Structure formats: C-alpha cells, structure tokens
Amino acid sequence: MMALGTEQHGDIIEKLQDGRYTGCFALTEVAHGSDVRGMKTTATYDPNTKSFILHSEDFKAAKCWVGGLGQTSTHAMVFAQLITPDKKNRGLHLFIVPIRDPETLLPYPRVTVGDLGEKIGLNGIDNGFVMFHNYRIPRINLLNKTGDVTEDGKYVSRLKKESQRLGASLGALSMGRVNITCVCTKYISLAIVIAIRYCAVRKQFGPSLEEEWPVIEYQVQQWRLFPHLATTYVMTIFSEIYVRKLRSFQISLLTSENRELVSAEGMEFHALSSAVKPLCSWMTRDAIQDCREACGGHGYLAASRLGQLRADNDPNCTYEGENNVLIQQASNWLLGLWSNILEGKEISSPVGSASFLSDGQNILQLKFNHTTIEEVLAPENLLTMLKWLICYYLKKTHQQVVFLKKNGESDFSIRNNSQVFLARTLALVYAEHTLMKTFLDHLQESMWSSEEKSVLTKLGSLYAATCLEKRLGDLYAGGYASTSDGIDTLLREGIITLCKDLLNEAVALVDVLAPPDFIVNSPLGFSDGEVYKHMEQWILKNPENLERPSWWREALLSKL
Numbered sequence: 001m002m003a004l005g006t007e008q009h010g011d012i013i014e015k016l017q018d019g020r021y022t023g024c025f026a027l028t029e030v031a032h033g034s035d036v037r038g039m040k041t042t043a044t045y046d047p048n049t050k051s052f053i054l055h056s057e058d059f060k061a062a063k064c065w066v067g068g069l070g071q072t073s074t075h076a077m078v079f080a081q082l083i084t085p086d087k088k089n090r091g092l093h094l095f096i097v098p099i100r101d102p103e104t105l106l107p108y109p110r111v112t113v114g115d116l117g118e119k120i121g122l123n124g125i126d127n128g129f130v131m132f133h134n135y136r137i138p139r140i141n142l143l144n145k146t147g148d149v150t151e152d153g154k155y156v157s158r159l160k161k162e163s164q165r166l167g168a169s170l171g172a173l174s175m176g177r178v179n180i181t182c183v184c185t186k187y188i189s190l191a192i193v194i195a196i197r198y199c200a201v202r203k204q205f206g207p208s209l210e211e212e213w214p215v216i217e218y219q220v221q222q223w224r225l226f227p228h229l230a231t232t233y234v235m236t237i238f239s240e241i242y243v244r245k246l247r248s249f250q251i252s253l254l255t256s257e258n259r260e261l262v263s264a265e266g267m268e269f270h271a272l273s274s275a276v277k278p279l280c281s282w283m284t285r286d287a288i289q290d291c292r293e294a295c296g297g298h299g300y301l302a303a304s305r306l307g308q309l310r311a312d313n314d315p316n317c318t319y320e321g322e323n324n325v326l327i328q329q330a331s332n333w334l335l336g337l338w339s340n341i342l343e344g345k346e347i348s349s350p351v352g353s354a355s356f357l358s359d360g361q362n363i364l365q366l367k368f369n370h371t372t373i374e375e376v377l378a379p380e381n382l383l384t385m386l387k388w389l390i391c392y393y394l395k396k397t398h399q400q401v402v403f404l405k406k407n408g409e410s411d412f413s414i415r416n417n418s419q420v421f422l423a424r425t426l427a428l429v430y431a432e433h434t435l436m437k438t439f440l441d442h443l444q445e446s447m448w449s450s451e452e453k454s455v456l457t458k459l460g461s462l463y464a465a466t467c468l469e470k471r472l473g474d475l476y477a478g479g480y481a482s483t484s485d486g487i488d489t490l491l492r493e494g495i496i497t498l499c500k501d502l503l504n505e506a507v508a509l510v511d512v513l514a515p516p517d518f519i520v521n522s523p524l525g526f527s528d529g530e531v532y533k534h535m536e537q538w539i540l541k542n543p544e545n546l547e548r549p550s551w552w553r554e555a556l557l558s559k560l
C-alpha cells in the first residue's frame with residue numbers, strides 16, 4: 001500500500017499500522033492464479049457518485065486463498081480490472097476495499113466473504129474468499145501511484161504501457177518472495193535440529209551385541225542428513241545478506257538519482273528472487289522429508305512436528321509465484337544477458353549475480369583438471385564448476401530457442417518448449433551458484449575465527465558438491481569432464497569424507513541453529529537429548545491415549 005499508494009491513503013495506512021484495521025492481499029481468483037491478466041473482478045468508475053463499483057461476475061471470479069480474509073480482515077487490497085466510463089479496460093489496478101465493519105467484524109452489504117475451510121497445513125491462517133455484488137467504494141480507494149482516474153472519469157498514467165503498470169504493481173511484491181526464503185530457513189532449521197538431535201540419541205545395531213551405535217554413526221544416515229545441514233547454513237547466511245541487500249535497494253529506489261542503475265538492479269533482484277524462492281522452498285521440502293524418514297517411525301508422530309513442518313512449508317512452493325512459473329522470470333533474464341553476450345554487447349549485472357557471464361565463452365572452454373579430493377572440494381573449484389554449468393545450460397537453452405524460432409514457432413510456444421531440462425535447470429543452477437557465492441564471500445569477513453571458518457567451509461563445500469553430484473551427467477555430456485577424469489569418484493568420495501568429518505560437529509552445529517526448546521516443541525528434538533523421557537510424558541499426558549475407543553460398546557458383545 002505504501003509502495004503503490006499516495007498521500008490520500010495516509011489515514012488508512014495509519015489505522016492499519018495501529019491495529020484499528022486489519023488487512024489482506026487479494027489477487028488470486030478461483031479460476032485464475034498464475035496468469036494474473038485473466039482476472040475477472042471489475043472496478044467500474046461511476047463519475048456521478050465518484051465511486052468504483054466492484055463486481056465479481058460469478059464464483060470463478062471470486063477472490064480466493066486470501067490469507068487473513070476468511071474471518072478477520074476488515075480491509076482487502078484487491079486487484080481488479082479498471083473500467084473507465086468510456087468502457088475501456090485499463091488493466092489490473094489495486095484498490096483498498098472495506099470488507100467488514102471493524103466494530104462488529106460483520107461483512108458490509110453487497111460483500112460475500114468466508115473461509116476456504118481446512119487446509120493441508122497453515123490452519124492458523126484464515127484463508128478466505130470474497131465476492132462483490134456491484135459494491136461501491138470511494139474513488140480515492142484506488143492505489144494511484146502508477147495510474148489514476150480523475151473525478152470526471154478520465155484515465156491518467158505516467159506509465160504508457162499497461163504491462164509497465166502491471167510490472168510496477170507486481171514488482172512491489174519482490175520483498176514477499178525474499179521473506180519466504182527467510183521463512184524456509186526457519187522450517188529447514190527446525191527439521192534438521194530435530195532430526196540430528198534425535199539421530200544422535202537413537203541407537204540401532206552395532207558391531208557386536210554389546211555395542212549399539214547411535215544411528216547418526218551410519219554412513220548412509222550422515223549422507224541423508226548432513227547435506228541438508230550444509231544447505232541450512234548456506235541458506236541462513238544467504239537469506240540474511242540478501243534481505244540486507246534488498247532493504248538498501250529499496251532505499252535507493254526512493255532516493256537514488258541514477259534511475260538507470262536502479263532499474264537494472266530492480267531487474268536483477270527480480271530475477272534473483274524468482275530463482276531463489278523456488279530453490280529454497282524445494283530444498284526445504286526435500287530436507288523435511290528426509291528428516292522425517294531419518295527419524296524412522298517416531299518421526300511420523302504428530303508430536304515430532306516434522307509432518308506439520310512439511311505441510312506448512314508446502315505452500316512456499318506455490319504462493320507469491322508458483323515455483324515452476326516464477327522461475328521462468330529468472331531464465332528469461334539470463335537468456336537476455338546471453339543474447340547480448342553473443343552479439344558482443346556489454347551486460348549489466350549490478351548486483352553481481354551474473355557478472356561472470358561476460359567471461360562465459362571462456363568458462364565454457366574449461367575442463368576438469370583436478371586429481372585429489374582436496375582439490376575438488378576447494379570452494380573456488382566447486383564454484384567454477386557451478387559457473388560452467390550455468391554457461392552450459394545457457395548455451396543449450398539458447399540453442400533450443402533459436403531452433404524453435406527458425407521453425408517459426410511463436411514466442412509463447414518457444415518459452416513453453418524450452419523449459420524442461422533446459423531453462424528450468426538453468427535458473428536452478430544460477431540460484432545454487434548465487435547461494436554458494438554469497439556464503440563464501442561472507443566467510444571472508446573478519447568476524448569468523450579460523451575454527452569457525454574451517455567448519456563453515458566444509459559445510460559450503462558439502463552443499464556445492466551435493467548440488468554438482470546430481471548433475472554429473474551434464475558435466476560429462478557437455479564435455480567438461482571425461483570418463484577417465486574420475487570426477488564422479490572424487491566428488492562422491494569427497495561428499496562421504498565431508499560427512500565423516502562433520503560427524504563430531506553435527507550436534508554442536510544444530511545447537512547453534514536451534515531456537516529455545518519451547519519453540520522446538522518436539523520430544524525428538526529437545527536440547528537435553530532425553531528423547532524417551534519426553535516421548536513418555538507426551539504420550540501419557542493425553543488421557544485419551546489410555547482409554548477404550550468411544551464406540552467400544554457398539555463393538556463388544558459383553559457391553560460391560
């Protein structure tokens with residue numbers, strides 16, 4: 001509201017800030033989500049009453065999934081197609097719409113609002129729907145920074161194209177994606193804390209009947225968990241730095257005279273957030289699942305919290321841009337840079353996430369030339385391999401685009417047919433590289449002791465080596481490595497060695513990440529490691545767990 005509104009919205013912003021009003025954000029409709037241009041809710045300006053008439057033609061046009069709308073919000077920011085009195089559709093605009101009376105929480109007449117009902121997770125949030133039936137709101141409720149309607153109904157905008165206006169409105173949402181990345185770091189941290197603490201205590205088998213091993217001692221268990229521990233550290237440090245960078249970008253948005261630079265930074269941040277949000281939410285999804293399985297049967301107890309974490313992280317893959325759709329924004333930006341490079345033009349990457357691409361043709365000539373595990377695991381060598389992969393995917397995706405263009409396919413069809421194994425992977429590797437680079441740059445800061453730096457470097461190497469091991473096929477297929485180089489053995493043995501090295505540090509490393517016990521709130525993951533004591537308390541505290549089923553009389557013959 002602050003990004004897209006003007007002085008006329010000061011009063012309402014103040015009431016939202018001090019809690020007299022509560023707000024929500026209504027973009028998605030029942031029949032349209034990712035493709036926002038398909039939204040059907042209309043806001044028709046009526047110069048006689050100087051108001052907009054909001055209307056949802058049917059249930060398909062109902063706004064839905066809106067967090068906070070189901071039972072509580074008094075106001076919604078609603079995206080609607082703005083229709084001026086000349087019957088022209090001026091495209092999607094944002095309106096502040098009163099939904100409920102703040103005194104009674106009852107909906108206003110001509111507004112149908114309600115809750116979507118139980119969800120897979122996040123049930124603490126009341127996601128709701130709303131329909132408008134020729135519902136009038138004052139003219140000044142339009143957020144009018146990019147486009148406005150005069151009292152007599154003329155449309156005015158400093159941005160000429162509808163796509164620019166929509167871009168400005170949606171651009172204001174970038175911070176939301178960054179926040180999601182931060183939320184993911186909290187979920188992945190909790191999951192890894194619970195799993196590693198539990199696995200350090202849980203014992204099964206051993207070299208002899210007398211000697212049982214904690215399951216974390218097993219190689220396979222380390223390989224299943226420690227790469228996620230490494231990811232958690234890389235994600236945590238990355239997201240902190242990333243938020244700081246974005247905040248200073250937002251300040252320069254308001255203050256900088258250099259509009260060209262700000263615009264280039266804006267595009268890069270948009271591309272970056274469009275790749276990083278999918279990567280982090282997917283890595284968190286995979287980590288939570290592995291943590292759940294790593295805790296065996298007890299991990300399946302609701303009390304372990306792993307199921308809840310899995311369900312709560314799930315929508316991170318969907319909202320603020322469905323991952324598979326959102327990630328296309330990043331690959332489009334990268335492909336644009338690559339086209340410039342091929343034409344011999346300079347490229348602009350003021351945030352620095354893709355500046356290495358200007359050397360892309362040389363990077364593609366590089367060959368794997370390491371002979372020891374130490375060399376392969378050296379962070380700068382792993383970073384080079386990730387850079388090579390980005391250039392490789394750029395080249396392949398660009399070739400596919402050119403091929404489809406030559407075949408006369410439309411832009412829509414070209415984009416659609418260059419995603420799988422190409423543009424999508426490109427954007428993911430770009431995000432993987434950005435995380436690793438940011439993490440390593442941060443390790444150069446003087447705040448770290450040499451011991452801390454040493455263990456953090458191991459974590460960085462494990463993160464990058466794990467990313468690369470999954471793409472060995474491409475490293476061979478693209479000619480970076482040949483079968484005689486032994487890259488597979490060196491990378492894989494490197495991962496196993498790192499896991500072994502980290503064994504003694506693992507519990508301390510999760511203790512660093514862990515919130516206080518009352519937030520961990522899982523008998524498997526409390527800091528004292530007294531898993532069985534806490535499980536017993538948990539199970540016995542619920543009297544129902546010791547009772548016969550409520551229907552026992554119906555099922556037993558004796559009825560006693």
Ligand SMILES: Cc1cc2nc3c(=O)[nH]c(=O)nc-3n(C[C@H](O)[C@H](O)[C@H](O)COP(=O)(O)OP(=O)(O)OC[C@H]3O[C@@H](n4cnc5c(N)ncnc54)[C@H](O)[C@@H]3O)c2cc1C
Nearest residue numbers: 025026027028032033034065066067315318319320322324
């Ligand atoms: C818990 C939760 C909270 C939410 N909160 C809000 C909120 O507060 N406000 C709000 O406005 N919305 C909210 N949403 C809605 C959310 O933003 C949308 O669900 C999301 O943008 C995806 O849109 P969709 O559901 O229409 O999916 P669709 O766009 O219908 O996607 C369906 C599938 O099709 C695929 N697909 C679609 N287009 C393409 C393409 N071009 N190429 C390849 N694949 C494609 C997608 O990848 C997806 O797998 C929330 C959703 C959830 C789950």
